[in-house]
Amino acid sequence: MSGRQRARDVVRDFIADTAALVVFFTLTGVLNERFFVGMGWDEVLTARLIGAPLMVLTARPYGLWRGLVMRRAGEGRGSKLVWDTASLLTFQVPIYVAIIWAGGAEGAELWRGALGAAVMMLALGRPYGIWLDLVRGWFGLPPGGQTPMSVNPDR
Numbered sequence: 001m002s003g004r005q006r007a008r009d010v011v012r013d014f015i016a017d018t019a020a021l022v023v024f025f026t027l028t029g030v031l032n033e034r035f036f037v038g039m040g041w042d043e044v045l046t047a048r049l050i051g052a053p054l055m056v057l058t059a060r061p062y063g064l065w066r067g068l069v070m071r072r073a074g075e076g077r078g079s080k081l082v083w084d085t086a087s088l089l090t091f092q093v094p095i096y097v098a099i100i101w102a103g104g105a106e107g108a109e110l111w112r113g114a115l116g117a118a119v120m121m122l123a124l125g126r127p128y129g130i131w132l133d134l135v136r137g138w139f140g141l142p143p144g145g146q147t148p149m150s151v152n153p154d155r
Contacts, residue, residue: 012139014059017062019135021062026055029099033047033048033100036116037105037112046103050099050102051096051103065091066084070087088125
């Protein structure tokens with residue numbers, strides 16, 4: 001594979017993973033922050049404005065992380081559910097807590113936000129995995145756990 005082709009693939013991977021994460025978690029983040037955490041709309045807006053660049057920075061690393069974790073998944077639905085959920089929970093909850101803290105959540109709000117995020121990641125792990133694989137398919141990429149979600153340079 002040429003260097004130029006590899007560079008295009010890296011950009012395509014980044015765009016697919018970023019688009020999937022930003023769309024999915026902007027929508028779910030707003031719902032959690034406003035209706036579960038109880039943040040005001042101004043705090044939600046601040047958290048989302050902080051979250052957007054962080055999502056851009058973390059989307060591809062999460063895609064790589066998920067790919068590594070999903071290698072453990074078997075073909076069954078239950079296995080994919082467990083590993084998709086584990087990858088999302090371990091990667092996203094700490095980031096989410098930092099976002100809402102920076103957005104103004106403190107004390108009980110922060111704890112409710114952490115709990116809400118954990119519950120959301122438990123509930124959304126597999127739906128997000130399916131969404132990510134769908135978006136990756138739109139970009140001509142294979143689903144998670146296969147190249148190029150890995151760091152395999154041979155694709």
